[in-house]
Amino acid sequence: MTSARNNQLLRGNFELGKGEKLLQDNPKAIVKEVFWTHGITQRAISAATKIPQQTVSRLVITLIEDGLIRGVGDSGKASTGLEPNPEYAYSYGLSILLDAISIALMNFKGEVVATRHVELDDMGIASVLSKAVAEVEAMSAEHSIDNDRILGIGVGISGFFSSNDGKMNTHHAIEEWADINIADTVADAFNLPTWVVNDGTGAAAGEGIAGVGRKYKNFVYFFVSSAFGGGLINNGDMIRGTHGNAGELGDMLPAKLYSHPNLKLLERILLKHGVEVPSMYRLNEVFDPEWPGVDEWIYKVQDSFDLVATASSALLDSQAIIIGGHIPTKLAQKVIPRIDVYAQFRRGAKRPMPEIVCAGVTDCPVAVGAATLPIRDWYL
Known part of the structure; x- marks a missing residue:
């Protein structure tokens, strides 16, 4: 799988992007406001970002034409409020549990499109990644998602980070995942930008976007x-x-x-x-x-x-x-x-x-949270 998203801070074996900041007139600042407040008006965006409303209107037209955002409701007009275009991009989340994996697919609006939970007898690296790659490919095919619309994959796993080198001290039930760079390992398997958090942080991240935590x-x-x-x-x-x-x-x-x-x-x-x-x-x-x-x-x-x-x-x-x-x-x-x-x-x-x-997210909470990581990085 490949990704055409070049404006994000990449993890795993992918080079770091230039990390352009959200300047006052950066259209990404507008998309961020639209993401966090579905149905927001252009006037409210101007008030929140301090971008002149005339500039907001001009940028909104471009963002709609590029397919990042759209008007809410059946009319699809920007005057009725704005929301992210859910089909603009997608992200995946992988939860590495003690005896199973979970996969979540999330759209650009922060909605959970699908989840899968698969119990495994072998939680070794080769077994987990082989099954995870197969499940992700099947989900992409089922939902007709092109590879170039995938922002990346997040990973949630039980353990704590040992240092700042990306290695984790994992639960003894997933011993093979200890003391390796998990982001690099998963990125190599999926050929996607990869982010890693522990399971609790991941579940909290998911609740903040797809659950009552919003x-x-x-x-x-x-x-x-x-x-x-x-x-x-x-x-x-x-x-x-x-x-x-x-x-x-x-x-x-x-x-x-x-x-x-x-x-x-x-x-x-x-x-x-x-x-x-x-x-x-x-x-x-x-x-x-x-x-x-x-x-x-x-x-x-x-x-x-x-x-x-x-x-x-x-x-x-x-x-x-x-x-x-x-x-x-x-x-x-x-x-x-x-x-x-x-x-x-x-x-x-x-x-x-x-x-x-x-919590509002009760199905595959860690995988859902992991799926928010590429989206959070893109927006924030």
């Missing part, structure tokens, strides 16, 4: 899966940190003092009560909040949720805390009312508290 500029994402982690979104963008490890919420919880709120613990408790569950990636489809053992899990992890939610609120003053990952929505709904975010009272009032809500 309504919040600042939020903390609780990633509940085989382990407990998270991601941070500030002013709509990912907080990566010095090495790319920002959002490692599980490290707030000393294992000897706190039970980590993960789904492996839930599976063990449910099994003790005679409830066998499928793969955690399908748990949302069958979960019953009345299963024996559910309340026991909540009791064990309640203090952990309280501590991390309080620390997140106090440190980041976020608008929201979003409970996501692979946790069943019905379980998250049962947990949320019990989370206690501590704050001092002063003059009869607390400081503003974050909303605590369920």
Whole structure:
């Protein structure tokens, strides 16, 4: 596969672009406003970017002619508001899980076009990439997507970055992926620009574009899966940190003092009560909040949720805390009312508290988040 997009900062084995900044009259600044506010008017774009409205009108005409944006509604006229043209470009996301992969396809508007989840017996590099390439090619054929309309591929994987050289200390179940440059390896297989994040950051990135997180500029994402982690979104963008490890919420919880709120613990408790569950990636489809053992899990992890939610609120003053990952929505709904975010009272009032809500992206959240990485790079 090849890509004709030359104006983005490339990752993997691809050379870095010149990284043109968004100047005041750069049409990319207009596309950025259109992406984040679907239906935005030219007047609102002018107010947000400080570009004179006459210049905005001229650039909008060009952008529509080039196919990047379009008017909303059936009329397609710019006067009714603007939105990205979803068919202008696409991106892929690959989630490398502990015993499976997930693939997500996203269009230029930030909408999820398709997802696939494939369980694998062999999580080695050759096995994963062979299957992933085949799935991506099949999805492109199914949706009639030309290679030159693919911006790139993002990768989400369990682990933490060891340094700034692109290598990760991955989960022991995917040992072969440890201490290699994952971006280079995936870029070679797909011949596409490639970006890599850990799974929690990836899921948060996806929630910020394709989920309920889109309504919040600042939020903390609780990633509940085989382990407990998270991601941070500030002013709509990912907080990566010095090495790319920002959002490692599980490290707030000393294992000897706190039970980590993960789904492996839930599976063990449910099994003790005679409830066998499928793969955690399908748990949302069958979960019953009345299963024996559910309340026991909540009791064990309640203090952990309280501590991390309080620390997140106090440190980041976020608008929201979003409970996501692979946790069943019905379980998250049962947990949320019990989370206690501590704050001092002063003059009869607390400081503003974050909303605590369920994630909107429940199908392949890491792959969806990974698919946003090429799009985020293009827009931002």
